[in-house]
Amino acid sequence: xxxxxxxxxxxxxxxxxxxxxxxxxxxxxxxxxxxxxxxxxxxxxxxxxxxxxxxxxxxxxxxxxxxxxxxxxxxxxxxxxxxxxxxxxxxxxxxxxxxxxxxxxxxxxxxxxxxxxxxxxxxxxxxxxxxxxxxxxxxxxxxxxxxxxxxxxxxxxxxxxxxxxxxxxxxxxxxxxxxxxxxxxxxxxxxxxxxxxxxxxxxxxxxxxxxxxxxxx
Amino acid sequence: xxxxxxxxxxxxxxxxxxxxxxxxxxxxxxxxxxxxxxxxxxxxxxxxxxxxxxxxxxxxxxxxxxxxxxxxxxxxxxxxxxxxxxxxxxxxxxxxxxxxxxxxxxxxxxxxxxxxxxxxxxxxxxxxxxxxxxxxxxxxxxxxxxxxxxxxxxxxxxxxxxxxxxxxxxxxxxxxxxxxxxxxxxxxxxxxxxxxxxxxxxxxxxxxxxxxxxxxx
DNA sequence: TAGATTGTTAATCGATTAACAATC
DNA sequence: TAGATTGTTAATCGATTAACAATC
Numbered sequence: 001x002x003x004x005x006x007x008x009x010x011x012x013x014x015x016x017x018x019x020x021x022x023x024x025x026x027x028x029x030x031x032x033x034x035x036x037x038x039x040x041x042x043x044x045x046x047x048x049x050x051x052x053x054x055x056x057x058x059x060x061x062x063x064x065x066x067x068x069x070x071x072x073x074x075x076x077x078x079x080x081x082x083x084x085x086x087x088x089x090x091x092x093x094x095x096x097x098x099x100x101x102x103x104x105x106x107x108x109x110x111x112x113x114x115x116x117x118x119x120x121x122x123x124x125x126x127x128x129x130x131x132x133x134x135x136x137x138x139x140x141x142x143x144x145x146x147x148x149x150x151x152x153x154x155x156x157x158x159x160x161x162x163x164x165x166x167x168x169x170x171x172x173x174x175x176x177x178x179x180x181x182x183x184x185x186x187x188x189x190x191x192x193x194x195x196x197x198x199x200x201x202x203x204x205x206x207x208x209x210x211x212x213x214x215x216x217x
Numbered sequence: 218x219x220x221x222x223x224x225x226x227x228x229x230x231x232x233x234x235x236x237x238x239x240x241x242x243x244x245x246x247x248x249x250x251x252x253x254x255x256x257x258x259x260x261x262x263x264x265x266x267x268x269x270x271x272x273x274x275x276x277x278x279x280x281x282x283x284x285x286x287x288x289x290x291x292x293x294x295x296x297x298x299x300x301x302x303x304x305x306x307x308x309x310x311x312x313x314x315x316x317x318x319x320x321x322x323x324x325x326x327x328x329x330x331x332x333x334x335x336x337x338x339x340x341x342x343x344x345x346x347x348x349x350x351x352x353x354x355x356x357x358x359x360x361x362x363x364x365x366x367x368x369x370x371x372x373x374x375x376x377x378x379x380x381x382x383x384x385x386x387x388x389x390x391x392x393x394x395x396x397x398x399x400x401x402x403x404x405x406x407x408x409x410x411x412x413x414x415x416x417x418x419x420x421x422x423x424x425x426x427x428x429x430x431x432x433x434x
Numbered sequence: 435t436a437g438a439t440t441g442t443t444a445a446t447c448g449a450t451t452a453a454c455a456a457t458c
Numbered sequence: 459t460a461g462a463t464t465g466t467t468a469a470t471c472g473a474t475t476a477a478c479a480a481t482c
Contacts, residue, residue: 015413061440079423093314190418196232201407206296
């Protein structure tokens with residue numbers, strides 16, 4: 001399908017399209033034009049058509065796009081037609097929240113186990129999955145065919161664990177630690193830097209204030 | 218200070234600079250050149266200088282940048298020199314995790330209260346802050362001078378709550394609901410769409426596999 | 435067929451990188 | 459002073475938007 005590399009700018013927009021199309025599908029909307037979708041999502045119709053066309057033609061001239069079909073196709077592009085096995089490293093508050101959420105609203109992402117340094121947690125369950133000691137990691141990854149590791153541990157530990165993970169056959173790390181990770185190219189890293197996000201928010205608050213102050217003068 | 222509008226691309230990089238400079242400062246590094254920082258962060262030295270210069274000259278020719286000074290200045294730009302009062306709406310797993318995290322590692326962001334629809338939770342404490350009924354929201358916002366509302370509730374409710382919030386003097390929403398919010402321009406919205414993030418990860422796994430398959434042929 | 439809307443090329447805009455003069 | 463490195467302008471690159479021919 002895709003020949004040339006797709007830019008991350010486009011990739012970042014796909015989940016949002018997927019979300020809107022899912023809603024439309026659920027509302028029973030059978031077809032939608034790039035112009036209608038444009039109004040709904042507050043992006044240009046041109047961008048929508050360009051984005052979709054990176055992956056081949058999903059529409060029909062004079063008709064638009066079939067909502068259900070487009071939804072399914074974008075799902076495939078996003079790899080949601082494959083199951084993913086996950087483990088959690090760091091069975092703290094945030095980790096438990098993620099496991100709980102995934103269990104509840106599944107879309108092919110399955111948590112198989114959690115790991116924690118705290119001996120008091122080892123042997124217990126969080127949100128229905130067992131917590132193991134850290135030294136069981138490599139074993140469980142192999143046995144359960146884990147692709148995705150979710151890292152919810154402090155940055156110092158995250159850096160060390162990433163080194164260990166680099167030698168395992170995992171394919172991705174969903175990194176919630178406040179640091180960048182050095183891993184081989186074969187492992188994809190998706191960072192969720194919550195503190196960065198909050199700082200961006202803080203910047204925008206300040207910026208908006210400033211703008212208002214200047215206008216007043 | 219800033220006259221022309223700064224692009225969000227630049228703003229998004231500031232927290233990462235802040236992170237690296239904080240680490241350098243803690244390691245006792247007194248000064249750093251754009252070239253050294255470039256190697257460390259894997260971005261071009263040119264971009265670093267451009268980014269900093271959007272906000273005025275922080276460096277010195279022939280010397281580089283003073284780590285501590287630059288760190289403090291970026292902190293100011295990010296608005297971290299002002300305190301922010303926050304409330305949590307949705308005292309579930311994720312919300313509790315965020316409150317717990319913020320309480321522990323404070324940087325001027327203070328959670329004052331939480332709100333939940335569940336009557337069993339109202340009157341209790343989560344991570345040291347009181348949980349109120351939803352109808353107390355506007356009152357608490359005014360009394361506690363809340364700027365930032367953290368939304369960790371399902372999307373259907375989030376949309377409704379956003380409507381209520383639009384009429385309050387809050388300045389920002391940190392939105393963890395899987396939807397976009399329609400609020401006045403005076404309210405900044407920072408979205409953390411975790412499922413979008415996971416889909417991006419899934420895409421990149423798939424993309425990498427595909428690349429490998431093609432190479433083999 | 436006529437009208438609508440895509441797919442796609444060309445034009446524009448903005449962001450990144452390169453280069454170098456200014457200056458510590 | 460000479461060397462180093464910034465601040466800043468100019469060149470390049472990529473992403474977004476506009477336009478329109480193809481076609482359902």
